[in-house]
Amino acid sequence: MAVGIKGLSSLRPVHGVRLGTVMAGIRKADRRDLVIIQCDEGTAGAAVFTQSQFAAPPVLLAKAHLGLAAPRALIINTGYANAATGEQGLEDARACCQAVASHLNCAVEEVLPFSTGVIGERIPVDRIVSAVPAALAAASAEGWNEAASGIMTTDTVPKGVSVTLTAGGREVTITGIAKGSGMIHPNMATMLSFVATDVAAEAAVLQAALKRVVATTFNAITVDGDTSTNDALVLLATGRSDVLLESSGPVWDAFVEALERVCRTLAQAIVRDGEGATKFVEIQVTGGRSAEECRAVADTIALSPLVKTALFASDPNWGRILAAIGRAPIAPLDTRDIVVMLGDACVFRNGAVDPGYSEEWGRRAFAGEEIHIRVDLGQGDASATVFTSDLSYEYVRINGSYRT
Amino acid sequence: MAVGIKGLSSLRPVHGVRLGTVMAGIRKADRRDLVIIQCDEGTAGAAVFTQSQFAAPPVLLAKAHLGLAAPRALIINTGYANAATGEQGLEDARACCQAVASHLNCAVEEVLPFSTGVIGERIPVDRIVSAVPAALAAASAEGWNEAASGIMTTDTVPKGVSVTLTAGGREVTITGIAKGSGMIHPNMATMLSFVATDVAAEAAVLQAALKRVVATTFNAITVDGDTSTNDALVLLATGRSDVLLESSGPVWDAFVEALERVCRTLAQAIVRDGEGATKFVEIQVTGGRSAEECRAVADTIALSPLVKTALFASDPNWGRILAAIGRAPIAPLDTRDIVVMLGDACVFRNGAVDPGYSEEWGRRAFAGEEIHIRVDLGQGDASATVFTSDLSYEYVRINGSYRT
Structure with a gap:
């Protein structure tokens, strides 16, 4: 498992x-x-x-x-x-x-x-x-x-x-x-x-x-x-x-x-071995004004149920990643400074989808058991990395069964 | 639905x-x-x-x-x-x-x-x-x-x-x-x-x-x-x-x-009508030092995947509610001041399970479609209420299917 x-x-x-x-x-x-x-x-x-x-x-x-x-x-x-x-x-x-x-x-x-x-x-x-x-x-x-x-x-x-x-x-x-x-x-x-x-x-x-x-x-x-x-x-x-x-x-x-x-x-x-885990996910946030800021962004992505279910589906649904970054509790920044990478594929920069991005690339980055998401905030030199798993049916089954 | x-x-x-x-x-x-x-x-x-x-x-x-x-x-x-x-x-x-x-x-x-x-x-x-x-x-x-x-x-x-x-x-x-x-x-x-x-x-x-x-x-x-x-x-x-x-x-x-x-x-x-919702849950936190504190506790309970899956299971798993209260981002307090109610049943006070609580009561409080959780922090007069839904297989199905 x-x-x-x-x-x-x-x-x-x-x-x-x-x-x-x-x-x-x-x-x-x-x-x-x-x-x-x-x-x-x-x-x-x-x-x-x-x-x-x-x-x-x-x-x-x-x-x-x-x-x-x-x-x-x-x-x-x-x-x-x-x-x-x-x-x-x-x-x-x-x-x-x-x-x-x-x-x-x-x-x-x-x-x-x-x-x-x-x-x-x-x-x-x-x-x-x-x-x-x-x-x-x-x-x-x-x-x-x-x-x-x-x-x-x-x-x-x-x-x-x-x-x-x-x-x-x-x-x-x-x-x-x-x-x-x-x-x-x-x-x-x-x-x-x-x-x-x-x-x-x-x-x-x-x-x-x-x-x-x-x-x-x-x-x-x-x-x-x-x-x-x-x-x-x-x-x-x-x-x-x-x-x-x-x-x-x-x-x-x-x-x-x-x-x-x-x-x-x-x-x-x-x-x-996270409950119901089918993916091991590394979320690396660089370019922050402080390590705390990077950590706040990484945590918000890692804990978003919408991101976690997309990971489970091997769906490179980067809109959900952006939404999580957007609501992270950090000071305002210009979103045109932000770069988002799915594995080696750059999906977002200069405030919009990277023209070179194709869904095929994203799908490849999300296909395996180990997924790497990188976000550069473009504000400074700080960074933080968190490790998480996905949210699967099995997680709900394990935790949604009456205590046994 | x-x-x-x-x-x-x-x-x-x-x-x-x-x-x-x-x-x-x-x-x-x-x-x-x-x-x-x-x-x-x-x-x-x-x-x-x-x-x-x-x-x-x-x-x-x-x-x-x-x-x-x-x-x-x-x-x-x-x-x-x-x-x-x-x-x-x-x-x-x-x-x-x-x-x-x-x-x-x-x-x-x-x-x-x-x-x-x-x-x-x-x-x-x-x-x-x-x-x-x-x-x-x-x-x-x-x-x-x-x-x-x-x-x-x-x-x-x-x-x-x-x-x-x-x-x-x-x-x-x-x-x-x-x-x-x-x-x-x-x-x-x-x-x-x-x-x-x-x-x-x-x-x-x-x-x-x-x-x-x-x-x-x-x-x-x-x-x-x-x-x-x-x-x-x-x-x-x-x-x-x-x-x-x-x-x-x-x-x-x-x-x-x-x-x-x-x-x-x-x-x-x-x-x-929350995605996959099978329960409508009111979480009321009273007795806080500020409304923000009450809101922080209510949000932590409402967003805990472990609490949400227990709600889905109609499982009055109050240990998970305590765990959520315990990690809420608020100032330290004496947990012996805290009272937790599931519907009309008091489950926790004076730092331990209420002697009058029975699992049967808790199960009754969690059986219906509408669930009411109350937490009194015993610190002051502020309060806050949030409304949420549970976390079901259906939530994972809706959000964990490749975008269609």
Whole structure:
């Protein structure tokens, strides 16, 4: 189903990280639905979380715990999001953390909780707590691929990637997994993703690296404009490679470049597996007075249901793209400055259809699974790129079926 | 198809206005596609137009003409929008106006052009000009119902309404027609609508009355968030009732109330006939710190594809409504202040599911064709209401079929 994804190859272990995945019977039987990620003492953690006003109790708790202590374990459940559950939800999330902490003989603040699934219902704390020993016992450095499956909800494929780099004369590994295919819109983290590396870093430096790459990766994707109450991206650094990441220098440059590659691959995989997606679409806006302006235009195009249905139909309906540009919330400009390209075909410039454009060219640009739309605003040097999917019958079917 | 619309009853003539509708063969044969509305000398005109940066040549010309002279005629074609056509498009629109002006022996500025249809292609000026004499000859005070059909594009029903009021001891009539069912989002005018009255008014007073009612009517509807390049709302006042509308007083009060009724009926008819619509949805947000804040929350709910597909499924999936509220672009607030109602059922308050809520109640609230969602933000006294439709397979079918 997922556009251009062939299946997940074997993910590379990260020294100091072990993952265990089990069936806890959280919402459905016979489904891997509980993952515990353990990391060595001395691991640094960084994270970005949903900006939703309704950030779920596990998000609030994970954020608070990360502010208090370095992480030793992450506990992730699917089935229920533990969102809109109020005080009770906080207690439930804390109970799950406590169960892990008791077994690991660490403080509750050293455990971070994550949940994804139905909003508004309690998580079955008893069943989760009962499954914790098995999930801890299953822990393996080779457990990444199983964990990638264990965090899936409406995803049709598991998502993960490993990258190695040489820095400070030594090999460094970065491995990450992600889940999410609907309710996807950039507003900090937009799904669940867990990335680990064996680089050594202080938490503040790690956070800076994560912040640096998130804008062009996880925050550059959108499926339907909806931000979840639960989404989170976590980066763990165990230090086991003995390569020290500092806030500048060649190690920083190499690490950030590789981290961006990991995050871009994971983020794009989420779009490629977007609910009902049949197309993977890159929308690049250049020539803006600011990156925000470019982003506003790109978002307006990416979120227009009329553009998205035209993409689904492989219909180079550029009138809808112009209409979206025209209503984007930006300062007035002379539309004669604007150039619009569908793939390599220029369709609009000097305020009218390009005389060289033919419908045949546009149709060719929209025929494949991967579509590239470029808009130059002709006002300045700023640019922004977003990645999105189309709007298909299947999207309506997935989201328009009564909750099952 | 249209939700809760039974068909158009006979519209009431307005003294001083005559409408002629003909088949000009503009894009398809055997289709009424050209309407000319004539009004008596001395008629005042007011209008609001699309805010799109790509406002089409006919919009630019109508706006300019209205600034130069009182209107004598409106020429409206379907089939092609004459948008993104540059200088050539302006010349084409002017040629259509000139043809009408020549026959009426008036100045070209006294004719206003309107187009709707495919973007990016020229209008067939020759065919339109050839059909002008027939459209003028067909002019009749009884021509409103035919004109309502003549301006339709993807609409499934003609839309119109007449209201009479007593003001200054005399009877005043307001009759209006509208078209539009996709690419509908409030940003001034959002479709084509032509309203006429026999009240007497200066253009500035008429414009003030139109501006007054448009915020809560045409600007309170959204189907898919898309604003067209061509949309316009025109109000003509012939003065033939001899009732003078001034900028305050009992005539003003009665007229504005009646005009709002006309515009609300037309605007809601557009939503009821929204592309693929199976539900008519009112989203009311109260308790905000400002009307803008309430509107931002209402719009985010109304435009969320996840909420819209849940509405289509008659699924009271309030988690998606919370998620939309949570990501609305407003200042932070304590979510424990928020109350969410589905119809008469309170589903969320004090930061969690209302203990009295049952899924059965929610299902009942979402079962019918008309759905009412209320959100109280608990911050202040401001409020806003928007009207929208759901997102169905049919929406995707209509917009995801290659242009035909």
